[in-house]
Amino acid sequence: xxxxxxxxxxxxxxxxxxxxxxxxxxxxxxxxxxxxxxxxxxxxxxxxxxxxxxxxxxxxxxxxxxxxxxxxxxxxxxxxxxxxxxxxxxxxxxxxxxxxxxxxxxxxxxxxxxxxxxxxxxxxxxxxxxxxxxxxxxxxxxxxxxxxxxxxxxxxxxxxxxxxxxxxxxxxxxxxxxxxxxxxxxxxxxxxxxxxxxxxxxxxxxxxxxxxxxxxxxxxxxxxxxxxxxxxxxxxxxxxxxxxxxxxxxxx
Amino acid sequence: xxxxxxxxxxxxxxxxxxxxxxxxxxxxxxxxxxxxxxxxxxxxxxxxxxxxxxxxxxxxxxxxxxxxxxxxxxxxxxxxxxxxxxxxxxxxxxxxxxxxxxxxxxxxxxxxxxxxxxxxxxxxxxxxxxxxxxxxxxxxxxxxxxxxxxxxxxxxxxxxxxxxxxxxxxxxxxxxxxxxxxxxxxxxxxxxxxxxxxxxxxxxxxxxxxxxxxxxxxxxxxxxxxxxxxxxxxxxxxxxxxxxxxxxxxxxxxxxxxxxxxxxxxxxxxxxxxxxxxxxxxxxxxxxxxxxxxxxxxxxxxxxxxxxxxxxxxxxxxxxxx
Numbered sequence: 001x002x003x004x005x006x007x008x009x010x011x012x013x014x015x016x017x018x019x020x021x022x023x024x025x026x027x028x029x030x031x032x033x034x035x036x037x038x039x040x041x042x043x044x045x046x047x048x049x050x051x052x053x054x055x056x057x058x059x060x061x062x063x064x065x066x067x068x069x070x071x072x073x074x075x076x077x078x079x080x081x082x083x084x085x086x087x088x089x090x091x092x093x094x095x096x097x098x099x100x101x102x103x104x105x106x107x108x109x110x111x112x113x114x115x116x117x118x119x120x121x122x123x124x125x126x127x128x129x130x131x132x133x134x135x136x137x138x139x140x141x142x143x144x145x146x147x148x149x150x151x152x153x154x155x156x157x158x159x160x161x162x163x164x165x166x167x168x169x170x171x172x173x174x175x176x177x178x179x180x181x182x183x184x185x186x187x188x189x190x191x192x193x194x195x196x197x198x199x200x201x202x203x204x205x206x207x208x209x210x211x212x213x214x215x216x217x218x219x220x221x222x223x224x225x226x227x228x229x230x231x232x233x234x235x236x237x238x239x240x241x242x243x244x245x246x247x248x249x250x251x252x
Numbered sequence: 253x254x255x256x257x258x259x260x261x262x263x264x265x266x267x268x269x270x271x272x273x274x275x276x277x278x279x280x281x282x283x284x285x286x287x288x289x290x291x292x293x294x295x296x297x298x299x300x301x302x303x304x305x306x307x308x309x310x311x312x313x314x315x316x317x318x319x320x321x322x323x324x325x326x327x328x329x330x331x332x333x334x335x336x337x338x339x340x341x342x343x344x345x346x347x348x349x350x351x352x353x354x355x356x357x358x359x360x361x362x363x364x365x366x367x368x369x370x371x372x373x374x375x376x377x378x379x380x381x382x383x384x385x386x387x388x389x390x391x392x393x394x395x396x397x398x399x400x401x402x403x404x405x406x407x408x409x410x411x412x413x414x415x416x417x418x419x420x421x422x423x424x425x426x427x428x429x430x431x432x433x434x435x436x437x438x439x440x441x442x443x444x445x446x447x448x449x450x451x452x453x454x455x456x457x458x459x460x461x462x463x464x465x466x467x468x469x470x471x472x473x474x475x476x477x478x479x480x481x482x483x484x485x486x487x488x489x490x491x492x493x494x495x496x497x498x499x500x501x502x503x504x505x506x507x508x509x510x511x512x513x514x515x516x517x518x519x520x521x522x523x524x525x526x527x528x529x530x531x532x533x534x535x536x537x538x539x540x541x542x543x544x545x546x547x548x549x550x551x552x553x554x555x556x557x558x559x560x561x562x563x564x565x566x567x568x569x570x571x572x573x574x
Contacts (some may be wrong), residue, residue: 005357008354008357009354009355011354012351012354013355014350015351016340016343016347019342019343019347020342020343023342023383023534024342041334050366070554087335089334089337089338089339090338090340091338092304092334093334093338093339093355093399094303094338094355095304095351096302096327096330096332097327097352097355097356098324098325098327098328098356098357099354099355161545
């Protein structure tokens with residue numbers, strides 16, 4: 001009975017997120033311009049310029065990386081906007097309703113994850129049109145799982161950051177000093193083998209490396225680490241960020 | 253059992269007392285107003301009653317439930333219209349109400365029926381499926397009232413419901429609030445507009461700096477200050493006040509004006525002129541007391557509706573509308 005009630009509450013919060021998402025469908029399309037530029041321009045340019053140190057073309061190599069990048073950006077931003085809901089008052093409406101704080105949190109997280117995965121799916125379709133060779137239908141479940149793990153982790157990360165943040169400048173800081181380096185050091189854009197050894201340390205310490213590796217494994221069958229380790233890292237990262245984000249959000 | 257029981261309520265923020273020992277009881281079916289200037293502690297009191305803040309000391313019960321230990325039951329019992337807008341303006345009016353119904357565990361049929369009822373009540377039925385983004389300030393306020401009533405709460409909190417609205421819209425909102433009386437809803441209304449409390453409330457608690465300074469029906473409060481109010485402007489207010497006081501008047505200086513109360517003002521005015529030797533009386537007037545005079549009487553200071561803060565609130569609202 002209690003669980004059923006909570007499901008209903010989560011759904012109410014989530015439903016609102018879905019309606020908002022639907023109303024902003026134009027924005028959903030415009031925000032994938034950036035990843036498309038990466039694929040269409042950089043992908044195609046480098047495709048002809050370099051020979052990859054393994055089988056396959058650069059465009060197919062790059063696509064999983066761009067997918068992860070998109071997940072990270074979209075999820076972080078949606079986590080952050082959750083906190084800005086507070087400024088727009090609707091959060092108050094939910095806080096005074098007879099529902100658990102957890103329901104609000106879960107509903108909101110699922111909303112962010114849905115948005116990120118929708119964008120991911122659009123990118124996958126466009127990549128197929130551009131001629132990227134995925135592993136076929138078998139690639140889909142693994143890619144969705146990886147997308148889910150990356151986005152839930154970074155929605156929570158966004159929540160955690162925004163709960164401690166007071167201004168939009170703080171948001172720029174986080175993007176420039178945390179998110180961007182994480183993406184650049186994740187092997188999203190290039191094979192990490194090509195890096196000098198001192199940079200490789202950064203790559204290995206970066207949890208996102210394992211997300212990109214898992215995505216690439218599921219999408220095109222190329223990987224550097226054991227995919228089980230990849231997924232373990234992502235699951236641990238998700239749990240840590242969910243707990244941290246949940247804790248900071250409740251406290252703020 | 254009373255609708256609301258508050259006992260020795262204290263709320264401190266970093267050692268500053270926003271609410272300083274408030275006690276009061278509100279009956280079911282009553283329209284009760286907390287009246288006071290900005291920063292008097294009205295919103296803090298409502299936030300405690302709505303379980304959004306925990307009291308530092310004291311007890312409060314809403315619909316018989318303790319606001320600290322039985323928060324979920326309190327939340328089911330109340331509806332609230334916040335001072336700041338809290339609608340989702342990317343949703344339609346109907347969607348806002350529907351999500352609200354879901355959050356309060358209403359069944360689908362029940363929600364559908366109730367949405368029509370509350371929209372009818374605030375005359376927004378034709379706009380049910382328009383985005384809230386396209387609504388004027390007054391329409392938003394009406395929709396918020398409808399939403400507060402959506403789950404049929406026994407008690408409705410209205411925190412400054414007409415703040416920043418034009419006089420015509422304000423009157424419109426007042427009509428809805430008066431309708432609530434017929435529905436048997438208990439209303440706790442905070443306002444810093446004297447006229448609003450005077451017109452709507454069965455009983456008023458005047459609050460200043462976190463304390464209740466006077467409590468009663470508007471007419472009781474006005475009677476309590478003892479007759480008419482005479483205001484005098486003159487060349488030397490201090491001296492004149494001293495003369496009046498030594499002649500049996502209870503004179504007070506507020507904003508460089510002398511204020512005295514008198515049972516029969518028209519008979520006292522000639523006496524005042526005869527006492528003013530060497531002091532030029534620039535103007536003198538008398539009137540029946542208003543709640544403003546009650547406030548001045550009990551706090552000894554002028555009542556300002558603090559236009560600055562109000563402008564801030566209007567600006568805030570305007571920003572949100574975009």
